[in-house]
Amino acid sequence: MLEIRGLCSGYGRAQVLFDVDVAVGAGQVACVMGRNGVGKTTLLNTVMGLVPAVRGTVVFDGTDITRTPTHARVRSGMGYAPQGHETFAPLTVWENLRVAADGASRGAQVSIEAQLELFPRLKPLLKRRAGLLSGGQAQQLAIARALVADPRLLVLDEPTEGIQPSIVAEIAEAIARVAARGVAVLLVEQYLDVALGLADTVTVMDAGRVVYAGEASGFSSDDAARLLAV
Numbered sequence: 001m002l003e004i005r006g007l008c009s010g011y012g013r014a015q016v017l018f019d020v021d022v023a024v025g026a027g028q029v030a031c032v033m034g035r036n037g038v039g040k041t042t043l044l045n046t047v048m049g050l051v052p053a054v055r056g057t058v059v060f061d062g063t064d065i066t067r068t069p070t071h072a073r074v075r076s077g078m079g080y081a082p083q084g085h086e087t088f089a090p091l092t093v094w095e096n097l098r099v100a101a102d103g104a105s106r107g108a109q110v111s112i113e114a115q116l117e118l119f120p121r122l123k124p125l126l127k128r129r130a131g132l133l134s135g136g137q138a139q140q141l142a143i144a145r146a147l148v149a150d151p152r153l154l155v156l157d158e159p160t161e162g163i164q165p166s167i168v169a170e171i172a173e174a175i176a177r178v179a180a181r182g183v184a185v186l187l188v189e190q191y192l193d194v195a196l197g198l199a200d201t202v203t204v205m206d207a208g209r210v211v212y213a214g215e216a217s218g219f220s221s222d223d224a225a226r227l228l229a230v
């Protein structure tokens with residue numbers, strides 16, 4: 001579904017990513033981990049076309065999209081919930097979902113209903129302004145918004161960051177259900193138990209390079225201590 005090969009990118013002259021390879025198939029969760037500042041967000045932003053690739057390729061569904069603008073990537077089936085669970089604060093929960101659905105193709109009404117099944121906590125909050133939601137509710141809305149266009153790839157940047165444990169479990173459960181529908185999920189996740197509970201594959205980055213890549217089942221606590229401990 002998604003193949004990132006030899007990806008290099010950065011900001012002006014400051015190169016951040018060096019030859020990064022990650023692949024994720026339909027129905028799989030590929031988890032990217034690493035200490036703060038190693039380039040995880042830059043990787044996701046490069047996959048979405050928000051940061052230009054300097055070298056390497058991003059192939060989505062067999063098509064090279066390395067130079068495709070972000071809006072066209074979204075239209076072709078990529079959904080993104082960036083770090084920080086930003087929403088349109090003055091709009092209601094329903095309006096936030098509607099705006100995303102309006103930008104998508106047909107069938108979005110059905111899809112809003114489907115997202116509300118995934119995040120039942122949002123159902124009684126449809127008329128609430130998004131700016132008044134808790135962090136956990138806003139994160140659920142941000143993921144639901146990325147899903148209303150019915151993407152085949154969902155890209156999530158730290159969806160459990162700063163969120164209370166009971167909601168973390170709900171978000172993890174929702175991500176698992178999305179993958180079970182056949183959606184490919186590219187996930188940056190700092191909490192090891194959440195990451196390993198969801199991931200099929202693990203990629204660990206350090207200083208912009210991949211330092212570990214393999215099946216999640218083979219990722220040991222020694223690997224975690226060596227590669228992730230601060």
Ligand SMILES: Nc1ncnc2c1ncn2[C@@H]1O[C@H](COP(=O)(O)OP(=O)(O)OP(=O)(O)O)[C@@H](O)[C@H]1O
Binds near residue numbers: 014036040041042
């Ligand atoms: N807009 C930007 N302009 C210049 N440098 C940036 C920009 N965004 C990030 N960087 C730098 O790129 C490097 C990687 O940052 P990035 O946010 O991708 O890391 P990260 O692994 O996602 O970190 P965190 O876990 O803290 O979110 C850092 O050195 C950071 O300072």
